[in-house]
Amino acid sequence: MVSYKEKGLFIMLMLFISGCSRPPQLAAVPAQVARVEASTTPTAALPTAVPSHTSIPTANHTPTVTTTQTATAPPPTLTASATPTPTTEPPATVSPTVATPQATASAWPTIDPTWLVHPPTELDLSRAHLWFARPVDGNNNPSAPYRFGMTYNQRLSPHRGVDIANDPGTPVVAVGAGTVFYAGEDIETLFGPKPDFYGRVVVIQMADPWEGHTIYTLYGHLESVSVTAGQPVNAGDVVGAVGSSGVALGPHLHFEVRQDEPYSYESVRNPEFWYRPYAGRGVLAGRLVDVNGVFLPGTQVTLECSDGTPRTVETYWDQYTAPDDFLVENFVISDLPTGTCRVWAETPDGLVEQSVEILPGELSGVILQIRP
């Protein structure tokens, strides 16, 4: 449960921010750390995409998708909410920092018609990979309004990783055994859409491949780097310290998982199904699809779980945050309490809901679809 103290703190922070003489576009930025994402529109397509629809790319911030099966589909339902997802874990002790973004939502990518994934009917959980430790020797709660594929309430481009707020200087640790692939500034060697995007960054090639793929983990916006390329590391080894170098709005770790292509901004996967949940907690991967079984982008999914704490997550907004090869999911949320969760969403076809059991240390799955 969220204590009144925590709720009060959040409200006070919101009042503080909205009371400041900041530019209007910053007035409602939640008091958490985020990072401005791509200012370019990459071109890669999803490997698993099976286009069965025609969609009309739009230049505005709300994807409008027209299918050949139905006349029009309303834009995704988005309930703008700055409510963070509270957990029973200790809250971050950092002071929220809001800086002027270096890019705005005008960099919004348009919807590529080829990305509307039509996944297989079943959800294959047999190749789950909750392998890694957590990346910070400190707070490890990802920013709830800006999980992988989400947009910070349509203020930022879809997120390629997770943001974990901590005080500057907090140790950042390797999540598993591997070899340092890169350590230093991303000015001449690029890992993002432009130079000095991640600032000081460490990339580790993980020792164990997965289903024939090489897995990399990326640690961005570091204050300092304490490893060198070629150096072997093990889980828990310090690789640097939390900072706000590169394009960052405040001190936090931006953590990514990349598959096969370490330099590619398109090779990201959702980190929340790569690292282990907290002890006694579980992870849910899900798929929200329309009546024809095709991904519904940018739609809020609500969870009501055994601890009574409200949680929401949004489905991936665009084609640049690819799903897992086997899960073919479009949302993931970790650190859920064990027991039954009711999971529901409002879709253009109506309300859809399911119940799912969350098991400690395991990945559960759910498909949300109104059957035709």
Ligand SMILES: [Zn+2]
């Ligand atoms: Zn980030």
